[in-house]
Amino acid sequence: MSMHSEPPDDPDTLREKIIGLGETSLHKSYYPELQSRLAELERFRALLDQTHDAIFLIHAETGRLADVNASAGMYLDCSKKELLATPFINWISPQKKAVFDEFARRSCEQLPASRWTCIASLVSREGRETPVEITVRSVTFGDKQYLVAIARDITDRLQAERELKIKESALESSTNGILITDLAGTIMYANPGFASIFGYERGEMLAGRSLEIFFANPAIGKKVTDLLRKNHAITEETIGVRNGGSPFHIQVSGSVVQNDAGQPLCIMLIVMDITERILIDQLKRETCAQLGKNIEQFAILGDHIRNPLQVIVGYAEMIDDPLAKMILDQSDRIDEIITQLDRGWVESANVRQFLRRHGDDAEPRVETFIQRFSIKDWDS
Amino acid sequence: MDIVPYLVNNGLISATGILLGLAVRNRFTTGCRIMIQRNQLDLRKFVVPEFICGYGALQLAGRYARNFGMKQVLLVTDPGVRAAGWADAVGESLTEAGVPFTIFDAISPNPRSGQVMAGAEVYHSEECNGIVAVGGGSPMDCAKGIGIVSSNMQDILTFEGVDRVPVPAPPLICIPTTAGSSADVSQFAIITDEMRRRKIALVSKALVPDISLLDPRPLTTMPLELTVDTGMDALCHAIEAYVSNASSPMTDLHALEAIRLIHSALPAVIEDPENLELRFSTLLASLHAGLAFSNASLGATHAMAHGLGGVYDLPHGRCNALLLEHVIAANYEAAPDRYDRIGAIFDREPGEQTTPAGEIAAFRRSIGITATLTELGIREDAIPTLARRAYADPCLVTNPRRLTCEDIERIYEHAL
Numbered sequence A: 001m002s003m004h005s006e007p008p009d010d011p012d013t014l015r016e017k018i019i020g021l022g023e024t025s026l027h028k029s030y031y032p033e034l035q036s037r038l039a040e041l042e043r044f045r046a047l048l049d050q051t052h053d054a055i056f057l058i059h060a061e062t063g064r065l066a067d068v069n070a071s072a073g074m075y076l077d078c079s080k081k082e083l084l085a086t087p088f089i090n091w092i093s094p095q096k097k098a099v100f101d102e103f104a105r106r107s108c109e110q111l112p113a114s115r116w117t118c119i120a121s122l123v124s125r126e127g128r129e130t131p132v133e134i135t136v137r138s139v140t141f142g143d144k145q146y147l148v149a150i151a152r153d154i155t156d157r158l159q160a161e162r163e164l165k166i167k168e169s170a171l172e173s174s175t176n177g178i179l180i181t182d183l184a185g186t187i188m189y190a191n192p193g194f195a196s197i198f199g200y201e202r203g204e205m206l207a208g209r210s211l212e213i214f215f216a217n218p219a220i221g222k223k224v225t226d227l228l229r230k231n232h233a234i235t236e237e238t239i240g241v242r243n244g245g246s247p248f249h250i251q252v253s254g255s256v257v258q259n260d261a262g263q264p265l266c267i268m269l270i271v272m273d274i275t276e277r278i279l280i281d282q283l284k285r286e287t288c289a290q291l292g293k294n295i296e297q298f299a300i301l302g303d304h305i306r307n308p309l310q311v312i313v314g315y316a317e318m319i320d321d322p323l324a325k326m327i328l329d330q331s332d333r334i335d336e337i338i339t340q341l342d343r344g345w346v347e348s349a350n351v352r353q354f355l356r357r358h359g360d361d362a363e364p365r366v367e368t369f370i371q372r373f374s375i376k377d378w379d380s
Numbered sequence B: 001m002d003i004v005p006y007l008v009n010n011g012l013i014s015a016t017g018i019l020l021g022l023a024v025r026n027r028f029t030t031g032c033r034i035m036i037q038r039n040q041l042d043l044r045k046f047v048v049p050e051f052i053c054g055y056g057a058l059q060l061a062g063r064y065a066r067n068f069g070m071k072q073v074l075l076v077t078d079p080g081v082r083a084a085g086w087a088d089a090v091g092e093s094l095t096e097a098g099v100p101f102t103i104f105d106a107i108s109p110n111p112r113s114g115q116v117m118a119g120a121e122v123y124h125s126e127e128c129n130g131i132v133a134v135g136g137g138s139p140m141d142c143a144k145g146i147g148i149v150s151s152n153m154q155d156i157l158t159f160e161g162v163d164r165v166p167v168p169a170p171p172l173i174c175i176p177t178t179a180g181s182s183a184d185v186s187q188f189a190i191i192t193d194e195m196r197r198r199k200i201a202l203v204s205k206a207l208v209p210d211i212s213l214l215d216p217r218p219l220t221t222m223p224l225e226l227t228v229d230t231g232m233d234a235l236c237h238a239i240e241a242y243v244s245n246a247s248s249p250m251t252d253l254h255a256l257e258a259i260r261l262i263h264s265a266l267p268a269v270i271e272d273p274e275n276l277e278l279r280f281s282t283l284l285a286s287l288h289a290g291l292a293f294s295n296a297s298l299g300a301t302h303a304m305a306h307g308l309g310g311v312y313d314l315p316h317g318r319c320n321a322l323l324l325e326h327v328i329a330a331n332y333e334a335a336p337d338r339y340d341r342i343g344a345i346f347d348r349e350p351g352e353q354t355t356p357a358g359e360i361a362a363f364r365r366s367i368g369i370t371a372t373l374t375e376l377g378i379r380e381d382a383i384p385t386l387a388r389r390a391y392a393d394p395c396l397v398t399n400p401r402r403l404t405c406e407d408i409e410r411i412y413e414h415a416l
């Protein structure tokens, strides 16, 4: 009994179909299905050909290539046809050949050798070398043992590693203290310069510790990270604390390291010991102040001398005596000397002004975020 | 040349003595030396492709190509068939079914290995995934060759011999335009190795086409000579299959029916070439013969005709026609009952003392094949080479009688 609702064929159509003349009457054939599977395989192969990795299928027993993708041909300057049946080791750097042979032997004997990775070079027919990381796996298709080798071009990676090495050595050899922390201020890296400034033996010992332990006022650690998150870059001076507890002047420059998308990754701080500079500045300031005082005293002293001198000149002018002229002459000389002293005072004042203007003698700047601690304050 | 010297007192007597000697020995050592005994219970296999016969069958080419999943067809044909319009008719059917195709028609009679390789090149470059052959034996054999070269990626000459095709060919749809070669249903392909000027036989079940579309219409455009030659080829197939030591009840059925149909239809169609029903009878005859010989294989006539065709580039059917009666005479003792049954079909005047070989000779003369091999340009000094090649041909293996190289030389000599 028919369950479906399609109208039944009329007898003539049915008869045609029984004879075998129906539209889809066909001898059993796997070909159409095979074609669609093949098309699928072709698509997959096209995909494999798109990858930059060179892929090699190798007969485990003979070590010869059974199949390769398009990239393999590109790295080796050969067509796929030329590559097939050539020994795989012909195409890798000589020093790796023995190791590969050993791996192939092991997988052939079905010893545990499921995966092996090494850095080698693919050597093209023209002798051009491409540094690659080769991963070899042992696989079985049907009753045949194969090796699949995937070679990834690591030219760029090696270049990046070289550049990184240079940057790393620069960090390591800098006499400035360099600190890399996460965004919360936990130390990820401290260079030897930093360790030495703060009296630690090695920078590695500091990883994982918080930034605040290096400041006289621990709250500054948090202020630094907060400010950096807001402003992305700072340069400030403050008081650091050495490993043994002794304070010293430091300048901290910091910036937030961002990725290409502008997202913050970590914080980088450069710390300089500025104790010596601070002391010199202090000395200069004191000298300048002393100079100012001396100049003022000279001015007052000049005025003090001029007053009695004025009285002397007054009296001498009233005396009609040849000696009076001599007194006046001598008084003029004294006045000239005082005038010279006055001029000297003006010049000294200009110098002081100049010094002030060019900052060496400037008043210490108003701290924006760090409460200024003097070493004396710390000591007390 | 007459065949009478062979036959005296119902026995086989050879002018050379070799055949006689063999025949005498055969009386005492039946089956050991010159014939292979057959038994009803012997294992046999019968492979037959799907085929559709009748008026308009060729128009189904497109439907079957599409059902086979063909995305791009190589339409293999030859210039003659193309000129007659049959390649275009099949092409139209493909187009109607939405299957694109590329025509390859650089094929000569006795197709050459180079032509097969050129066709395979086109098949590959056009990214074909199926073949439709329209024509006689040459395009169909060439199409079979193109198929196996494409699927195996090997030179056509590497498949010479029996069961040498590891990977089956893509689907092959055949539309025969002659009634003789039966390449559309057979496991054979004969290709000329042009370098060595010899015909090679490729025999494999992988060469059996997938579908044959047997339409009588294309036969009407065959010239008379081709009708006669291909008809004689079909007769030869049927006779050789019937007496083959690999025959079976199933092949016998088809072989005898083929012989009967050719006997009645071939002379008639020569008289009335436009008659579609007569043409269809010859087509059916060819189909029956093809089913018979594809499974029972052939014999010395074909082995020797392949030798001739390779060296002289002669029409295959014509070579068979001129050799058949001589091979029958040489083979007679190995299968007398079977040959007598064939002779009876051709017997024009029952009661008269005739031989099967004589009847066949009279038949081919009656349809206009009267030349000898000498007249076709074959020289006596070529015989040792021809015989050596025929001796190596796989068709010889199923000849009812085991022939030596010398035996074959004698047969050629008689046929000159």
Ligand SMILES: [Fe+2]
Binding pocket: B181, B233, B237, B302, B316, B320
């Ligand atoms: Fe034939």
